[in-house]
Amino acid sequence: MSEAADPGEVEYDEDTGRWRFKPRGLHITWSSNPGYWKMPEKGTDDPAELKMVCWLEIEGSTPKPLSKGERYALSFKISMAEDRSGWKEAPAFMMAKVGKKGIAKWARINLEDVQVDGVKEVPLGKFQFEVPENAQDTTLYFGFYELWSGGWKGGLRIHEAVVEKMPDLPP
Template sequence: MAMTKPHWQAEKEEIIKQGDNYHIKPRGLNIVWGNDERYWKIPAKRTEDPAEPPAELVQVSWLEVTGSVDELKPGKGYDLTFEVGLAGDAFGWKDIQVFLMAKVGKKGRYKWTRVKLDQDRNNERVTIPDNQKLSIDVPADTRDTTLHFGLYEVWSGKWKGGLKIYNAKVTATA
């Protein structure tokens, strides 16, 4: 049996750039334990189908989903969101907060916000953060304009499952 790496590595062609905005499909994200079907179900490539099947969390105690986009415009602001949902049989999300974090450049400082996933809204697609934005400004004098971002829950040690990740978006602000 051939040994494979346990983590899903982002496929750059699954990051769609539209003007100054980015749409990152599930296969365009790095997912810890994502290459192991005991923990995640990664959707097959679908080039013709506009409906995006999500990456589905089976179970993990360490949730780490990250990504990056290149060539942000210096002096411009961007908002980061994830479109997610919880399956009807989701578990482990009660009293748990998920963190969205982002920084510009390898040496940048992270900005972050906490999000609570509502298990009463099972099978609904929601955008997080929903009540406040995670806005990131690209300094006008920066050379490294890569945005590094992620969705994390690594502190509780609780097992959780049923999370669906449909996409991440990086949207230029006006």
Template structure:
């Protein structure tokens, strides 16, 4: 973690210890392996730096930006299709989500990005673990599908709500999964 108010894994080796791949090829990134804007300031986020398996809990922000990266050579295959899913949970006292669509992004190579938008607050059961893409009003297909570019060394991804300017809170990031399609 750096001296700023943003949470980042210390270095590439530190980031790698929060990424795992199971026998089915599902990659799981724990919250401590993500970059969280304002994440080192407990007024905005709670990130337990002593428990590797804990969720990252949003207290309140008006600028939501959570990003990560996966090294292709270690976890992915070029030209193969995957699905990115942020596994999140809204606490019963969550606020600001109905008015604030969240944008998810994947950059699977040197060119191009894929985006998907959803409203996390539109789910009637906001206290259960959910795939945020299933809560979307305008898209019923869960996840953000992408194909790893042939020349890709790193796949970048993120979760953003930086345009609306409204305060939001009560979000827990359980993990991020990347599944083969």
């Protein structure tokens, strides 16, 4: 059904507190079926390309805990193929939660407006969240979904997911 996320396809920059998840570093439902997804070669920066599914589920988690009391942002870099379809009736949603038992935060993403072949970061302005000071589990669990419409969709390219520490707000 799906290939397991490859930890070798996740990069962390300790200086900036930035995680980069290449497509093979994410758990993409149906990715092992070439009828549904065209996955990039291991070790490349090529995107994963959705051929056609009615159940879009892309998930990831940080291999190491995030810092308590810090603000972070989640974004996906995506593009669309020329033959994209099914996105008018089906907005996608992003989810982030700190800890397995954390409260999920959601953002609606309108993919109909994404231009063909132009890489775009979604959501616009980044999807921000804070790690609670009292959190027991500070692993980030996140996802990119469209599984509610039941309609077939295709043409989405996933270039990467990024989790980055946000700068402190001025006092």
